[in-house]
Amino acid sequence: MALSCDAIIFDLDGVLIDSDAVIKRRWKRWAEDRGIPFEEVEAVNTGRPAIEVIEEVAPHLDPETEIDRLGDEMATDTEGLEAFDGAKALLNRLPQDRWAIATSGRHHTATSRMAHVRLPEPKVLVTADDVDQGKPDPEPYQQAADRLGVGPDRAVVLEDAPAGVESARRAGALVLGVATSTSPSALAEATAVIPHVSALDVRTEEAGLQVDWESREEA
Structure with missing residues (x-):
């Protein structure tokens, strides 16, 4: 058709x-550094804006601060x-x-x-x-x-x-x-x-x- x-x-x-490898690597490192089970991130992050994922899995953190740091890491990791x-x-x-x-x-x-x-x-x-x-x-x-x-x-x-x-x-x-x-x-x-x-x-x-x-x- x-x-x-x-x-x-x-x-x-x-x-x-x-x-896929970059995204998983960066999210896994982010989750480990903040004591959040990576499985919780992986369950909700596919195809969604990162700031919404952070707000969902880590409501105790400041999302703007977190997204700035994560965004820089996502942009520079090209392996x-x-x-x-x-x-x-x-x-x-x-x-x-x-x-x-x-x-x-x-x-x-x-x-x-x-x-x-x-x-x-x-x-x-x-x-x-x-x-x-x-x-x-x-x-x-x-x-x-x-x-x-x-x-x-x-x-x-x-x-x-x-x-x-x-x-x-x-x-x-x-x-x-x-x-x-x-x-x-x-x-x-x-x-x-x-x-x-x-x-x-x-x-x-x-x-x-x-x-x-x-x-x-x-x-």
């Missing part, structure tokens, strides 16, 4: 960039960081006004990671610093669509986390789950699930973009 749309909005980590196969080629093929990134990470972290793996930086980049409510709230994807000048219902979103899938669906977008960091069953609310971004086939036509894919089962 192919989808017709006016724009594609990508999540960053887990969709375009494989940062094991790499772009997923096909990510750079796909972004370079897309017209610049037809794609955006909406991430739960902070702006400095997102741009640092994109620069490290040499991904092109989008004209529209929505980060945790730009929204009042992060995923699973629809605001990140609503804002990205607005800034692209398209209706959310004319956007296809690529997401690897259940919170992100919910965010995109609530915004009114169609969603393709990318099963890199979570199981396909955890992404069941998506329109379809693909194994990785290289499974996408995107064609630019006069009427917009045509998005087709290799399914998780076919991979």
Whole structure:
């Protein structure tokens, strides 16, 4: 099945960039330093803004102080960081006004990671610093669509986390789950699930973009 749309909005980590090792390493160190079981962090952190995770698992700490320190560590830790196969080629093929990134990470972290793996930086980049409510709230994807000048219902979103899938669906977008960091069953609310971004086939036509894919089962 192919989808017709006016724009594609990508999540960053887990969709375009494989940062799983960095994220786990930084959160584990943060939790150990504060005497918080890492399992509590791991249970709630996927796809959500870090400040909300901190507020949930460590309400006794000042979230602004904690997020500043954690954000700096996330932005500068690049060991094991790499772009997923096909990510750079796909972004370079897309017209610049037809794609955006909406991430739960902070702006400095997102741009640092994109620069490290040499991904092109989008004209529209929505980060945790730009929204009042992060995923699973629809605001990140609503804002990205607005800034692209398209209706959310004319956007296809690529997401690897259940919170992100919910965010995109609530915004009114169609969603393709990318099963890199979570199981396909955890992404069941998506329109379809693909194994990785290289499974996408995107064609630019006069009427917009045509998005087709290799399914998780076919991979």
